[in-house]
Amino acid sequence: MPKSKWRDWARGQRDALPDLSEQVSAHLRVFLRSRGVRRVLAYRALSGEIDVSALAQDFELLAPRARFRPSPRLTLHPWASATELSRFGALQPPADAREVPLSGVDAVLLPGLAFDPQGRRLGYGGGFYDRLLPGYGGLSVGVIQAALVVPRLPAEAHDCPVEWLATETGVSRTLSPAP
Numbered sequence: 001m002p003k004s005k006w007r008d009w010a011r012g013q014r015d016a017l018p019d020l021s022e023q024v025s026a027h028l029r030v031f032l033r034s035r036g037v038r039r040v041l042a043y044r045a046l047s048g049e050i051d052v053s054a055l056a057q058d059f060e061l062l063a064p065r066a067r068f069r070p071s072p073r074l075t076l077h078p079w080a081s082a083t084e085l086s087r088f089g090a091l092q093p094p095a096d097a098r099e100v101p102l103s104g105v106d107a108v109l110l111p112g113l114a115f116d117p118q119g120r121r122l123g124y125g126g127g128f129y130d131r132l133l134p135g136y137g138g139l140s141v142g143v144i145q146a147a148l149v150v151p152r153l154p155a156e157a158h159d160c161p162v163e164w165l166a167t168e169t170g171v172s173r174t175l176s177p178a179p
Contacts, residue, residue, distance in 0.1 A: 003154055006122050010113035010148055014048040017145050021051040023168040024143060028109070029058055031164070031171040035139060037106040044082050044091040049111045050143045050166075062100050065092045066128055074128045076100045088124070102132065107139040110162055115142045119161030119174030120153040133160040141166050142174075 001009075032040065032055070042061045045051040055061060061079035066072070066086060077093035077100060086092040110129050114122040121142055123129060133140060140160075146167040155161075164171055 001154070003122060003125070006150075006153060007113055007125070010122060011048075013148060014113065014145070017048070017147055019051075020145055020168040021045075022054070024050045024145075024166055025052055025054045027168070027170050028052065028141070028143070028166050029055060031141075031166065032059060032107060032139075035107070037139065039100075039104055039106050041076055041102070041105050041108045042079070043109060043111050045111065046088065046090050050145065052109055052143060062105065063091070063093055064128070065095070065097070066126065072126060072128060072131065074132050076102060076105065102136060105136075105138055107141060108133070108136065109141050109143050109166075112142055112144055112148075114148045114150050114153060115144050115162070115165055116150055116153045117165075117175045118152070119163060119165070120155050120159060121162060122153050127158065130158050130160045139163060141171065 039060045042052050056079055062076045063079050063082035064074040067075055077097040081093040081097040082091040084092055084094045112121040112123055140162040141164040142162040143166045146169050
């Protein structure tokens with residue numbers, strides 16, 4: 001099935017799921033603490049995504065901003081600076097917010113429409129995280145409801161799998177960790 005069909009399926013499934021943000025965040029909190037994590041690139045949740053904002057009580061969270069010029073990419077900014085609505089519908093930092101380098105980030109939490117046990121992520125199609133992750137040496141964690149972890153998703157050469165998956169049942173290592 002092509003990614004567009006998977007996206008339609010995942011959105012329909014996600015709309016019927018309860019909010020499991022509290023349970024997933026509790027597992028993430030324990031996992032990240034056990035790894036000595038301090039600074040985390042998180043995301044401001046869209047409707048239906050797991051909201052990880054409660055982690056701001058325990059970690060220094062950063063928020064991404066999608067930029068499109070000169071080329072599509074994510075920039076990282078202090079969490080509290082995310083006060084502007086993005087074209088995708090999530091809060092993001094304004095264009096002039098202070099940037100934080102990825103090199104100082106201990107973990108990246110990635111939202112998605114679905115993941116598979118190999119760590120493949122079905123995102124929204126912009127490729128922003130696939131541009132961010134190559135060469136990143138910290139933890140990469142997909143954040144998703146367990147009902148949206150499917151046996152296998154389509155993958156392309158530029159897709160960057162995550163090393164860990166966080167769901168309401170816990171945090172587990174993927175079968176094929178990211179290189």
